[in-house]
Amino acid sequence: MQxxxxxxxxxxxxxxxxxxxxxDNPFRWQDKTTDDYFxxxxxxxxxxxxxxxxxxxxxxxxxxxxGHSDFVAEGIDEIYCMSVNDSFVMNKWAQDQxxxxxxxxxxxxxxxxRRMGMLVDKDNVxxxxxxxxxxxxxxxxxxxxxxxxxxxxxxxxxxAYGESSPxxxxxxxxxxx
Numbered sequence: 001m002q003x004x005x006x007x008x009x010x011x012x013x014x015x016x017x018x019x020x021x022x023x024d025n026p027f028r029w030q031d032k033t034t035d036d037y038f039x040x041x042x043x044x045x046x047x048x049x050x051x052x053x054x055x056x057x058x059x060x061x062x063x064x065x066x067g068h069s070d071f072v073a074e075g076i077d078e079i080y081c082m083s084v085n086d087s088f089v090m091n092k093w094a095q096d097q098x099x100x101x102x103x104x105x106x107x108x109x110x111x112x113x114r115r116m117g118m119l120v121d122k123d124n125v126x127x128x129x130x131x132x133x134x135x136x137x138x139x140x141x142x143x144x145x146x147x148x149x150x151x152x153x154x155x156x157x158x159x160a161y162g163e164s165s166p167x168x169x170x171x172x173x174x175x176x177x
Contacts, residue, residue, distance in 0.1 A: 001116050001117055001136070001143060001148075002143065003146050004142065004143065005143050006143075007034050007141050007143070008111075008112055008115035008116060009033065009034050010033070010107075010115065011031050011032070011033050012037075012105055012112070013087060013106065013108060014029070014087045015030070015088060015091055016030045032105075034112075034141065037080060037105060038138055038140065039140060042075055042137070042139045042140070043076060043080055043137075043138050044076055044078075044080070044135060044137055044138075044169055045082060045135065045138050046060065046080070046081055046082070046133075046134065046136075046164055046169075047083060047116075047131040048083055048131060049083070049084075049127065049131060049133060049159065050083055050084070050085060050127060050130055051083050052093055052096070055161050056083075057093075059161065059165070060161065060166070061102065064079050064081065064101075064102050065097065065102045068102065071166075071173070079101060079102045080105050081104050082105040083107065083131060084113050084119070084129060084131050085107070086106055087108065089106070090104040091104065107131070110129050110130075119132075120154050122156075124156075124157075132148065132152050133159070133160060133164050134147060134164050135163070137169065145172055145176070147164045148164070149163050149164055
């Protein structure tokens with residue numbers, strides 16, 4: 001992927017809260033498409049190897065969550081966090097992280113991530129297929145700016161983090177008004 005490319009058209013299987021269901025687990029399945037998330041909006045999308053993992057939970061996700069108002073001030077409508085995790089995991093992680101601003105997108109089978117060219121094997125740490133860490137500024141479904149971590153490869157040693165950081169994406173937005 002690169003600036004100017006259009007996001008892949010994918011349907012995500014999500015679980016959404018529906019109080020009409022009642023009970024302890026008032027959620028229902030809802031299909032959400034790429035257009036549902038990105039059409040007519042300028043958003044930041046960031047993707048990471050996995051929910052509940054250290055860098056993702058300690059730096060990247062909290063950084064975007066806590067910096068939300070700074071991104072809005074730079075013309076961003078939404079911030080989305082995607083991972084090759086199912087909707088149950090992503091919703092539980094959002095709850096655990098007490099998210100109010102960042103919305104999570106499950107890519108349980110890795111279809112979106114594969115079509116973005118960012119699906120890698122992480123068998124060396126017992127993860128299986130996961131997303132390489134990246135961020136993007138997306139305007140109406142078209143990538144405006146692309147921030148992949150260097151070294152894209154299967155079973156990479158370590159977990160590169162910096163290019164896709166909230167600080168780096170925000171600096172780009174401020175420099176490219």
